[in-house]
Amino acid sequence: MKRILIGLVVASSLVFSGCKDKDDKKEAPDTTKQETVSEGTEADVTAGVDQPKESDENAVDGISTLSTEDGSVKISIARPEGFEDAEFSSEQQVAFQRLGADGTSSTQINLRLMAEDENTVITTAQQEVEYLLSANTDDQSTVGEIQTLASGERQWSYFSYTLAGEEGYRLWTGLSNGCILSCAVENLGSGLEPLEVDSLAQMLSAAIQE
Secondary structure, eight states: OHHHHHHHHHHHHHHHHHHHHHTTSOSOOOHHHHHHHHHHHHHHHHHHHHSOOOOOTTOOTTEEEEEOTTSSOEEEEEOOTTOEEOTTOOSSOEEEEEEOTTSSOEEEEEEEEEOSOHHHHHHHHHHHHHHHHHTOOOTTOEEOOOEEEEETTEEEEEEEEEETTEEEEEEEEEOTTSOEEEEEEEEESSSSOOOOHHHHHHHHHHHEEO
């Protein structure tokens, strides 16, 4: 882009000079002034292209921004203690993970900010779990009923499920901005103590920064 912009500046100077030559050469062009303007323009182009982007001074380690799918509403989410940021996090979903000592067990938390009504959030969560169960051959798989619990002043709804080698929860809570924070939590393997829903709700409530 820098070469193209500078090329346009030089080309414009040549065309301008050519037009001057067609005049009866009554006045000699002020080349000193043109060179000064050209040099100033090229310097401006260089400054606009080559300068490195400044780092976001407002970025805070351990704080992620979570937005609705259309980007119209955003909130901040603090990384829970003992967890790491997952590589597949984005503005539409913030993910954290905690690894066990065996290197294979983990607890994974995935958060989404949804502008839909609660019934839609529930349906989406149930469909996701049904898909997991359909791909599992364990006859011991179960899905619990929807329940509610309070964590401080925040009210959570949730249901649990189990399948071979995995225990999970789907939780959601309404926010003051009218959206719903939906959370998927999965405990994989047996190398970590599974998170109980009460402590999980407390952890998530503390992470939300509206």
